[in-house]
Amino acid sequence: MENKSDCIIVNHVNKFFGERQVLKDVTLQVPYGSIYGLLGPSGCGKTTTVKIMAGISESSSGETFVLGRKMPQLSLMKEIGYMAQSDALYTALSAAENLEFYATIYGMKKEQYKKRMLEVMELMNLSDDLYKPVAAYSGGMKRRLSLAMAMLQQPKVLILDEPTVGIDPLLRKDIWRELYKMSNNGVTILVTTHVMDEAEKCHQLAMMRNGLLIAQGTPKELQREIGVNSIEEAFIYYGGGKYED
């Protein structure tokens, strides 16, 4: 399964929860340094897919490779920044303490993480709230802190499950600017989203429905293929009629 141009390779992956099959023969490739969007209606299997990529969950069959290694792989933990849909934060601790805790797990040196912590908090517009307990953060602030956390150790791969939910449009723009910067520096980014204008920003997109990957390509390719002018129309087309359950 050696493939030098793709950072993430999902190969005929199936996932069952009991009798229920929630991923059906999913195959996709994410090139190194690209921003790849996973788009689809609620419950179609996006989170299940990214958890397998991040090594948090195992597929029932099929194979997943990240950075040339078969997942799940404990030794890749440092290389993969993962931001879950629900925030995994210690609310009794301050943001700085949360970041320090993660930095310790990632084995970052003190001088290294102190500098990086200020950078990511600045980026997320949270510099003034560094020492505030997370319990006093709003929902949007918690999202931003989770994103700061995923970026902290400067991972080679960033896997973000709906990263900009509850984040205002201005900050969302800044976040996308940072994602592009990271991608230009060779970081591979996988984003799940419901937001169409975000999907448009991805280099490549995969659309999912009912555990199936139903279309893959650049946003323009997906539109051209079916003769529509927006990702929203493509989403409705691929999510609807032709692919009814």
Ligand SMILES: Nc1ncnc2c1ncn2[C@@H]1O[C@H](COP(=O)(O)OP(=O)(O)OP(=O)(O)O)[C@@H](O)[C@H]1O
């Ligand atoms: N641990 C679990 N046990 C049983 N079923 C599960 C489990 N996790 C997810 N599912 C089911 O698998 C299906 C896919 O869920 P998943 O969270 O991957 O969807 P999603 O596309 O990320 O949805 P959303 O956009 O709402 O987050 C859903 O029907 C969900 O109910």
